[in-house]
Amino acid sequence: xNFIKTIVAAGLVAASTSAFAADITGAGATFxxxxxxxxxxxxKKETGNGLNYQSIGSxxxxxxxxxxxxxxxxxxxxxxxxxxxxxxxxxxxxxxxxLVPVVNLDGIKxxxxxxxxxxxxxxxxxxxxxxxxxxxxxxxxKLKLPGDAITVVRRSDGSGTTxxxxxxxxxxxxxxxxxxxxxxxxxxxxGVGAKGxxxxxxxxxxxxxxxxxxxxxxxxxxxxxxxxxxxxxGKTVQPTIGAFQAAAANADWAGSxxxxxxxxxxxxxxxxxxTGATFILMHKDATDKAASQEAIKFxxxxxxxxxxxxxxxxxxxxxxxxxxxxxxxxxxxxxx
Amino acid sequence: MAVQSDVMDAxxxxxxxxxxxxxKLGDTTFYWxxxxxxxxxxxxxxxxxxxxxxxAWPAIREYGxxxxxxxxxxxxxxxxxxxxxxPIYGTLVTxxxxxxxxxxxxxxxxxxxxxxxxxxARRPIGIxxxxxxGIPSIIYGMWGFFVLGPFLADSFQPxxxxxxxxxxxxxxxxxxxxxxxxxxxxxxxxxxxxxPFITAISVDVFKTVPPVLKEAAYGVGCTTWEVVRYVVxxxxxxxxxxxxxxxxxxxxxxxxxxxxxxxxxxxxTGSIFSPGTTISAAIASExxxxxxxxxxxxxxxxxxxFFLTFIVLACARLMLQRLELKAGK
Numbered sequence: 001x002n003f004i005k006t007i008v009a010a011g012l013v014a015a016s017t018s019a020f021a022a023d024i025t026g027a028g029a030t031f032x033x034x035x036x037x038x039x040x041x042x043x044k045k046e047t048g049n050g051l052n053y054q055s056i057g058s059x060x061x062x063x064x065x066x067x068x069x070x071x072x073x074x075x076x077x078x079x080x081x082x083x084x085x086x087x088x089x090x091x092x093x094x095x096x097x098x099l100v101p102v103v104n105l106d107g108i109k110x111x112x113x114x115x116x117x118x119x120x121x122x123x124x125x126x127x128x129x130x131x132x133x134x135x136x137x138x139x140x141x142k143l144k145l146p147g148d149a150i151t152v153v154r155r156s157d158g159s160g161t162t163x164x165x166x167x168x169x170x171x172x173x174x175x176x177x178x179x180x181x182x183x184x185x186x187x188x189x190x191g192v193g194a195k196g197x198x199x200x201x202x203x204x205x206x207x208x209x210x211x212x213x214x215x216x217x218x219x220x221x222x223x224x225x226x227x228x229x230x231x232x233x234g235k236t237v238q239p240t241i242g243a244f245q246a247a248a249a250n251a252d253w254a255g256s257x258x259x260x261x262x263x264x265x266x267x268x269x270x271x272x273x274x275t276g277a278t279f280i281l282m283h284k285d286a287t288d289k290a291a292s293q294e295a296i297k298f299x300x301x302x303x304x305x306x307x308x309x310x311x312x313x314x315x316x317x318x319x320x321x322x323x324x325x326x327x328x329x330x331x332x333x334x335x336x
Numbered sequence: 337m338a339v340q341s342d343v344m345d346a347x348x349x350x351x352x353x354x355x356x357x358x359x360k361l362g363d364t365t366f367y368w369x370x371x372x373x374x375x376x377x378x379x380x381x382x383x384x385x386x387x388x389x390x391x392a393w394p395a396i397r398e399y400g401x402x403x404x405x406x407x408x409x410x411x412x413x414x415x416x417x418x419x420x421x422x423p424i425y426g427t428l429v430t431x432x433x434x435x436x437x438x439x440x441x442x443x444x445x446x447x448x449x450x451x452x453x454x455x456x457a458r459r460p461i462g463i464x465x466x467x468x469x470g471i472p473s474i475i476y477g478m479w480g481f482f483v484l485g486p487f488l489a490d491s492f493q494p495x496x497x498x499x500x501x502x503x504x505x506x507x508x509x510x511x512x513x514x515x516x517x518x519x520x521x522x523x524x525x526x527x528x529x530x531x532p533f534i535t536a537i538s539v540d541v542f543k544t545v546p547p548v549l550k551e552a553a554y555g556v557g558c559t560t561w562e563v564v565r566y567v568v569x570x571x572x573x574x575x576x577x578x579x580x581x582x583x584x585x586x587x588x589x590x591x592x593x594x595x596x597x598x599x600x601x602x603x604x605t606g607s608i609f610s611p612g613t614t615i616s617a618a619i620a621s622e623x624x625x626x627x628x629x630x631x632x633x634x635x636x637x638x639x640x641x642f643f644l645t646f647i648v649l650a651c652a653r654l655m656l657q658r659l660e661l662k663a664g665k
Contacts, residue, residue: 057624057625058625059625059626059627060624060625063627149512149513151515151516156595156600156621156622157621157622157624157625158411158622158624158625158626159625180412181412181413182412183411183412184412184625185411185412185622185625185626185630186410186412187408187409187410187411187412187413187602188601188602190601190603191601191611192515192516192517192599192600192601192611193599193600193601193611193613193621194600195595195600195620195621202481203516203517206481206482206485206486206516207516207517
């Protein structure tokens with residue numbers, strides 16, 4: 001199925017590049033797809049230029065941009081500076097999103113249950129098996145938790161969401177790092193797998209005494225009970241747009257080459273610890289330079305006028321300081 | 337007939353040789369067209385096998401035969417460690433349990449419909465069974481996820497777990513905790529999905545039993561059970577087994593419904609109430625974001641399913657042949 005999808009996507013992309021020089025083509029991550037299509041719609045109305053974005057997954061998006069079949073690629077996992085160097089590409093973060101732990105427990109309200117990364121790691125390792133475990137009770141002395149077994153829900157497909165989640169667990173739980181590590185698909189020690197964010201959300205809302213992780217938007221849409229988290233500074237934070245932005249603002253974009261920043265477990269009192277950016281990949285010296293410039297124009301426009309649209313869809317716009325830095329990178333690196 | 341008269345008209349009433357050669361040409365064309373159709377099946381099959389082997393080659397070279405008995409599935413490890421034991425186990429166990437449930441029930445329905453059912457009820461039950469076959473598998477998956485899974489986890493599973501708690505072997509097979517997504521739930525959905533295949537084919541072949549045989553058996557004082565056991569089933573054995581094999585083939589390869597409700601876990605715990613995975617479910621859930629060795633490993637899983645199905649069908653043929661030999665003596 002996916003083969004066919006990729007081939008069709010490649011075919012469409014190829015056809016559209018030759019037919020309309022002004023149309024911008026891109027492919028990659030599924031997570032920012034709703035945002036990019038909303039932006040594209042508004043952009044088309046304003047300028048008459050269209051955007052053709054194929055949400056075929058981060059991995060496939062990277063393959064397409066390396067093969068130069070699209071003008072830009074999109075990935076939820078940043079590429080390492082060496083790999084960018086090798087293929088002559090640059091990357092920058094275009095928007096951010098956050099993950100929340102979600103539970104299905106009788107009598108627990110959203111934001112009541114507090115977790116640490118270490119605790120989540122132990123639950124996902126299968127070390128903590130019941131909800132009345134002393135480790136959970138210690139963090140939540142006021143809550144009455146049942147003695148039932150915890151059903152761990154995680155993704156069964158490879159995904160950028162899983163990368164952000166497992167990266168957070170690896171940073172906060174040494175045993176998780178040693179046993180499972182981080183990646184778009186890992187060797188899960190326990191739990192049931194569900195396909196896509198919607199699959200995890202569905203499983204958690206369906207299964208009593210379960211725990212899972214989803215993009216914030218899915219928790220909100222499905223009215224799931226999300227948990228609060230203890231961040232790197234030791235403070236308990238609730239998942240709010242403000243906390244997500246605090247994490248992004250605290251991130252050291254200036255000091256990291258090629259914006260290779262993974263936003264999990266950032267410092268700062270107000271930072272939400274499981275935040276991630278979605279990245280855009282482009283060639284420095286593209287074959288079709290006109291198309292390349294058109295794409296840059298679009299992303300510039302999105303940074304300037306797309307913030308409100310992003311917030312409406314529960315994405316987090318990039319802070320202005322980072323946007324300025326990205327614009328500098330464009331003028332320095334992209335050849336016109 | 338129209339063609340024939342056209343040819344005759346065109347050739348004229350007296351040009352016999354020309355008319356005959358036109359017939360010959362038609363026949364030859366027909367022969368080659370049908371032959372090409374038949375050969376194309378072989379070509380497509382061969383092409384699929386070759387492309388699977390080519391795609392799976394990096395994984396075959398990396399893991400060799402140990403792929404078959406390694407349980408660990410860690411595509412993110414460096415280098416990736418991939419073993420197919422979990423999916424193979426899941427595929428065989430779910431299909432086995434599904435057949436265990438579907439064969440007696442399916443044949444039972446067929447016997448009731450052909451031998452015992454009052455005339456007026458035959459059509460409604462028959463149509464209901466056929467409708468069961470027409471439901472798309474994703475619907476079964478959703479129903480299993482939203483309705484059957486919670487029902488089993490809240491009622492049937494705790495009962496079985498308590499019943500067999502402490503009993504050796506059975507205690508392990510029915511070990512808790514109850515789960516909304518499990519091998520057993522997937523097996524039950526599979527059983528419902530393959531039921532119509534067994535029933536529909538059995539009904540068709542049971543109808544081919546000559547009434548005189550059954551009447552003779554009833555005439556010498558056989559009970560209905562004896563007529564079914566010693567006349568109907570032996571007479572239709574080949575057809576019934578054919579239906580069962582068709583059902584088994586579907587159970588082995590069913591993807592969407594199983595992916596929904598099996599839990600997609602690569603571990604083997606021995607309990608049928610724990611989550612597991614099957615070959616097709618593993619491919620469906622991981623292929624989209626896979627690359628390199630991981631993708632090759634998934635293609636190798638596909639190749640294994642191909643062989644597994646082939647072996648099962650071959651065994652069925654062999655069994656059938658032996659049964660026929662025995663019957664012939």
